[in-house]
Amino acid sequence: MLAPLFERFSRAAIDAGATVEQIPRSSTALASAIRRVTGEARRIAFANAIDLPSDPFEECRRAPNVVTARSRIELSSLDAGITEAFAGIARTGSVCVSVDHGEAGTISLLARMHIAVLASETIIERPADLFRPDCLGAKGLHRNFVFITGPSATADMGPLVRGVHGPHRLHLIVLA
Amino acid sequence: MPANISPSIPSPRSVADKSDKSALLAAIRMALQVESSAVRHNTQSFNRGRYAATSAIPDYETLKDKARAIKEDSLARLPELLAALEASVSRNGGHFHLAPTAADASRYVAEVCREAGVRLVVKGKSMTSEEIGLNRALDALGIQVVETDLAEFILQVADEQPSHIIAPAIHYSRERITALFKRSFRTDLPLATGEELTAFARGRLREKFLQADAGITGANFIAADSGTLVLVESEANIRMASLLPPLHIAIAGVEKIVPSRKDFGPFLELLAASATGQPMTSYTSVISPPLKAAPVLAEGDAPPRQFHLVLVDNGRLNLGQDECLREALYCIRCGACLNSCSNFQTVGGHAFGGETYSGGIGGTWESATRGLQNARFSELCTGCSRCVPQCPVRIDIPWLNTVLRQRLGQLDVGKRPAPNPLAPSADSGASLSRLFFARYDLLAKWGSRFPKFSNWIGQFAPARVLLERLFDVDRRRHLPLFASPTLVEASRQLRLDQPQARKDGSSRKSVLFADVFTNYGSISRGLAALRVLRALGVDVVVSNVVADGRATLSQGLIAAAARQAERTVALLRPYLKDGRDIIVVEPSVLAMFHHDYRHLLKSGPAGELLQTLRERSFEATEYVGMVLQENQINAAEVFPALRHPLGTKLFYHSHCQQKTMGCAAPTELLLRAAGFDVVTSQVECCGMAGSFGYKKDFYELSLAVAEDLFAQVRKAESGGRRILVASGTSCQEQLQAGLGRPVLHPLELLGETLRQAVVASVP
Ligand code: SF4
Numbered sequence: 001m002l003a004p005l006f007e008r009f010s011r012a013a014i015d016a017g018a019t020v021e022q023i024p025r026s027s028t029a030l031a032s033a034i035r036r037v038t039g040e041a042r043r044i045a046f047a048n049a050i051d052l053p054s055d056p057f058e059e060c061r062r063a064p065n066v067v068t069a070r071s072r073i074e075l076s077s078l079d080a081g082i083t084e085a086f087a088g089i090a091r092t093g094s095v096c097v098s099v100d101h102g103e104a105g106t107i108s109l110l111a112r113m114h115i116a117v118l119a120s121e122t123i124i125e126r127p128a129d130l131f132r133p134d135c136l137g138a139k140g141l142h143r144n145f146v147f148i149t150g151p152s153a154t155a156d157m158g159p160l161v162r163g164v165h166g167p168h169r170l171h172l173i174v175l176a
Numbered sequence: 177m178p179a180n181i182s183p184s185i186p187s188p189r190s191v192a193d194k195s196d197k198s199a200l201l202a203a204i205r206m207a208l209q210v211e212s213s214a215v216r217h218n219t220q221s222f223n224r225g226r227y228a229a230t231s232a233i234p235d236y237e238t239l240k241d242k243a244r245a246i247k248e249d250s251l252a253r254l255p256e257l258l259a260a261l262e263a264s265v266s267r268n269g270g271h272f273h274l275a276p277t278a279a280d281a282s283r284y285v286a287e288v289c290r291e292a293g294v295r296l297v298v299k300g301k302s303m304t305s306e307e308i309g310l311n312r313a314l315d316a317l318g319i320q321v322v323e324t325d326l327a328e329f330i331l332q333v334a335d336e337q338p339s340h341i342i343a344p345a346i347h348y349s350r351e352r353i354t355a356l357f358k359r360s361f362r363t364d365l366p367l368a369t370g371e372e373l374t375a376f377a378r379g380r381l382r383e384k385f386l387q388a389d390a391g392i393t394g395a396n397f398i399a400a401d402s403g404t405l406v407l408v409e410s411e412a413n414i415r416m417a418s419l420l421p422p423l424h425i426a427i428a429g430v431e432k433i434v435p436s437r438k439d440f441g442p443f444l445e446l447l448a449a450s451a452t453g454q455p456m457t458s459y460t461s462v463i464s465p466p467l468k469a470a471p472v473l474a475e476g477d478a479p480p481r482q483f484h485l486v487l488v489d490n491g492r493l494n495l496g497q498d499e500c501l502r503e504a505l506y507c508i509r510c511g512a513c514l515n516s517c518s519n520f521q522t523v524g525g526h527a528f529g530g531e532t533y534s535g536g537i538g539g540t541w542e543s544a545t546r547g548l549q550n551a552r553f554s555e556l557c558t559g560c561s562r563c564v565p566q567c568p569v570r571i572d573i574p575w576l577n578t579v580l581r582q583r584l585g586q587l588d589v590g591k592r593p594a595p596n597p598l599a600p601s602a603d604s605g606a607s608l609s610r611l612f613f614a615r616y617d618l619l620a621k622w623g624s625r626f627p628k629f630s631n632w633i634g635q636f637a638p639a640r641v642l643l644e645r646l647f648d649v650d651r652r653r654h655l656p657l658f659a660s661p662t663l664v665e666a667s668r669q670l671r672l673d674q675p676q677a678r679k680d681g682s683s684r685k686s687v688l689f690a691d692v693f694t695n696y697g698s699i700s701r702g703l704a705a706l707r708v709l710r711a712l713g714v715d716v717v718v719s720n721v722v723a724d725g726r727a728t729l730s731q732g733l734i735a736a737a738a739r740q741a742e743r744t745v746a747l748l749r750p751y752l753k754d755g756r757d758i759i760v761v762e763p764s765v766l767a768m769f770h771h772d773y774r775h776l777l778k779s780g781p782a783g784e785l786l787q788t789l790r791e792r793s794f795e796a797t798e799y800v801g802m803v804l805q806e807n808q809i810n811a812a813e814v815f816p817a818l819r820h821p822l823g824t825k826l827f828y829h830s831h832c833q834q835k836t837m838g839c840a841a842p843t844e845l846l847l848r849a850a851g852f853d854v855v856t857s858q859v860e861c862c863g864m865a866g867s868f869g870y871k872k873d874f875y876e877l878s879l880a881v882a883e884d885l886f887a888q889v890r891k892a893e894s895g896g897r898r899i900l901v902a903s904g905t906s907c908q909e910q911l912q913a914g915l916g917r918p919v920l921h922p923l924e925l926l927g928e929t930l931r932q933a934v935v936a937s938v939p
Pocket residue numbers: 513516517518519520535536537556557558559560561562563564573574577
C-alpha cells in the first residue's frame with residue numbers, strides 16, 4: 001500500500017531540501033504560520049492569489065514588514081516572498097507556481113526565502129498527470145508555470161550548495 | 177594556466193579540436209594529469225545518484241519505452257511539427273526562426289539583439305549556443321554576454337570549453353575553482369568553501385540579472401501544438417533569464433520538438449533522474465512565451481515583452497537521413513552515458529569530447545554538427561555497453577561509435593564514407609593496427625599451432641618493439657598465451673565432448689560454443705564448464721571454433737563482422753534445431769548474440785534465427801545456476817566452498833557486457849550459495865575492454881581506469897587475501913597486470929570444489 005499523497009509529498013519535498021507544514025484551513029492559522037516562518041524577516045511581499053478562495057493573505061498583509069512598492073531592486077532584496085501554488089506533486093515533492101499572473105513569478109524567484117501555500121486536494125501523483133485535460137481544471141495545460149522542487153541549488157562549486165540565484169529556502173504550507 | 181601546472185601540458189582549448197589524432201593523445205595526457213580526480217569524483221557521484229533515482233521509479237522501463245516512442249514519432253514527423261510550431265509561436269505573439277547553419281543562427285540572434293538595442297545579455301546553459309559559437313557573434317557587436325549557470329560562469333572566466341553536457345565544469349575541483357577566482361577577480365576573500373564560492377558568484381551575477389536587456393536560454397523540450405518550452409535547471413538562472421528581461425531568446429536544436437504538452441510527461445521524470453539523480457531538479461519551467469506579465473524593471477515603464485525561438489538545424493536534418501546514426505537525434509542530453517562510462521569517468525570530456533559535445537554520444541553530435549573528422553575522440557568508446565541500459569531513450573551508443581570508427585577509417589584513406597556499413601567496401605579504411613586486432617582469430621589459430629614459438633615471441637623484447645611499431649601493441653602489456661591443445665582438441669582428448677544420456681540429472685541438452693578467446697586462450701575455463709555441466713547431468717557437446725565477429729566489430733570492421741556473424745549462426749543452427757542450448761563462456765561473445773547481431777543480421781535466414789539464438793543462449797555460469805535451480809540441487813552440496821584449497825574468501829569482478837545483459841547477479845548468487853564469502857567490484861568496466869588496453873595510445877588510460885578496481889581489491893583484502901575471480905578474459909588480464917596474481921573464472925573455482933568433493937567421497 002502506498003502512503004497517503006500528503007505524506008509522500010511531504011517526504012519527497014523534505015528530501016529535496018524544502019520544509020513542510022500542514023495547517024487548518026483558516027486565515028488566522030495561515031497568518032500565524034506565516035508569521036512564525038517570517039519572524040525575523042524585515043521585508044516580505046505577497047503575490048495575489050488566484051486559485052485559493054477569497055484573499056487568503058488578507059490578514060497577513062497587515063504586518064509591518066510587508067512591502068508593496070515593486071521594482072527589480074526592491075524585489076531583489078526581499079527576505080521572504082509568499083505565493084500560492086496550484087498543485088503539489090507527491091512523487092517528486094514539487095509545487096507548481098504560476099509565473100505569469102501578477103508577481104508570483106518574480107517574488108518566488110528573487111526573495112531569499114520562498115513560502116508557497118497550497119490546498120491539500122491539489123496534490124497529485126506525478127508530474128505527467130498535470131498535462132491531462134481532466135487534471136485540476138487543465139491548469140497545467142493552460143498556464144505558464146514552474147515546478148519548484150526544493151530551494152535553488154548547485155553542484156558546480158564542488159559540494160552541493162543550496163541557495164544559488166533563486167531562494168535559499170523553500171517552505172511549503174499545506175492547507176488541510 | 178594555473179601556476180602549478182607545467183607549461184608542457186596543453187590548455188583544454190588547444191586540444192578541443194581533435195580532427196588530428198595528436199590532439200586526442202595530448203588531451204588524454206592533460207586530462208590524466210590535471211582533471212582526472214575531479215572528473216572521477218563528480219561523475220561517479222552522479223552515477224550513484226542515477227542508479228538510486230531510477231530504481232525509485234516503479235515504471236522506469238515503461239517510461240523509457242514511452243520516451244523512445246515519442247522521440248521516434250516526433251522525428252518521423254519533423255517537417256509537419258516544425259510548421260505547427262511556427263504557427264503556435266506566432267499565435268502566442270512570438271517570432272520563429274529556423275536556422276539552417278550555425279552561422280545563420282548566430283547572425284539572427286545578433287541581429288535581434290542589435291535591433292532591440294541590447295547591451296547586456298544574461299545567458300543560461302545551452303550546449304546549442306556553444307555549438308553555434310554565439311558568444312563570439314555577440315562580442316563582435318560589443319554586446320556583453322554573461323554566462324549565469326555557475327559551471328558556464330567558471331568556463332567563461334577560465335576560457336575553456338565544456339567537459340560534460342550537463343555539468344560543463346565537472347573537471348574543476350573546489351580547490352581549483354578557488355584558485356581560479358582568486359586569480360581572475362583579484363580578491364582576498366577566502367572563497368574556501370562551496371558556499372563562499374557560490375555566494376561570491378551570486379553577488380556578481382545578481383547585478384547582471386537586474387540590469388540585463390535580454391535573456392538567452394536553451395530549451396529541453398518544445399511542444400509543437402502550443403509553442404510551450406520546458407526549461408530544466410537547478411540554479412534559477414534560467415528562470416531569471418526567461419522572466420526578468422523584456423527580451424527572451426530561446427535557442428534549441430530542431431530535435432527538441434515533441435507534438436504536444438502531454439508528451440512532456442515521461443521526460444520530466446526521466447531527465448532529472450537520469451541526469452542528476454533527483455526526482456526533479458529545483459526548477460522545471462513550462463512556459464509559452466512571450467509571457468503576459470509586464471517585465472519588472474529597475475524603474476520606469478516596461479517595454480512590451482518580445483520572444484524569439486531560434487531552432488537550429490546545423491546538420492541535424494541530415495543526421496535524420498542517416499540510417500545508422502539517426503537515433504542520436506533522440507538524445508535528451510541527460511549525461512547518463514557519460515557518467516556511467518569508465519573511460520569518461522577517468523578523463524572527462526576534454527579528452528573524451530570535442531568542442532561542444534562529449535562522451536559516448538558526443539562523437540555522433542560533433543560529426544553531425546561539425547564534421548566526421550571531429551568525432552575522432554569517439555575512439556575512446558570501447559564498446560563496453562554500460563551506457564546502453566542507462567540511456568532514457570534507449571540509444572545504442574556503442575553501435576554509433578562503431579559506425580563512426582568505420583567511417584573515420586575510410587576518411588583517413590581518402591574515401592567517401594559508405595552509408596551502408598555492411599557493404600564490403602565500407603571496411604576498406606581499416607589501419608594495419610585495426611586489422612591486427614580484428615583478426616585475433618587467425619593470429620590465435622597459428623599461434624596455438626606453434627605455441628612455443630609464438631609465446632616466446634610474445635616475451636622477446638625486439639619482437640615486442642616491432643609489434644608496437646607495426647600494430648600499436650603496447651610493449652608493456654603481457655600478451656595472453658596461446659593454448660595447445662586448444663579447447664576443442666583437449667575436450668576430444670579428454671572425451672568431454674560426447675553427448676551423454678543420463679537417467680537422473682538435468683534433461684537439458686546443450687552445446688558449448690568454442691569462442692576464439694576460450695578455445696585458443698584460456699581453455700581451462702572451457703574445460704571447467706564442461707566438467708561442471710557434465711557432473712550436473714547436462715548433455716553437453718562442443719562446437720567447432722569460429723570467429724563470432726566481436727574482434728572485427730570492435731575495430732570498426734562491420735562488414736567483416738557481419739560475415740562472421742552469418743557463419744556463426746550457420747554453425748549454431750543445427751544445434752538449435754536439435755534442441756540444444758548454446759552456452760558461452762566469454763561474455764563479450766554472448767553480447768554479440770544478444771545485442772550486436774541485430775545490427776549485422778538484418779535479414780535473411782540468419783536474421784530469422786536471431787530471436788531463437790537470443791532466447792536460447794546463456795552465459796556459462798548463469799546456466800549452471802539455472803540447472804541447479806531447475807533440479808532443486810543445493811549449490812553448497814555439489815560445490816562445497818569449504819573444500820576449495822585456496823579458501824572461501826574471494827573478490828569477484830563481473831564483465832561489463834555481462835552486467836548489461838543482467839547475468840552478473842546470477843553468478844554472484846551462485847558463488848554465495850556455494851558458500852563463498854564474496855566481495856564484488858563496484859566499477860562499470862575494468863578498462864581493458866578487449867583490445868583497448870593493449871593499444872599503445874591507450875595503455876596509460878586503461879590502467880588509470882583500472883585504479884578504482886585495484887583500490888577496491890586492496891580495500892577488500894585489508895583483512896586478508898582473497899581469491900581473484902573474473903568472468904571476462906580481458907578483465908582477467910587487467911587484474912593480473914595490476915595485482916600480479918592469477919585470476920580464476922567462476923567455473924574454474926566451482927569445478928575445483930566439485931573435484932575436491934569427489935576426491936573426498938572416495939573411500
Ligand atoms: S559503450 Fe562503454 S565505453 Fe562506449 S560510451 Fe558506452 S560506457 Fe563508454
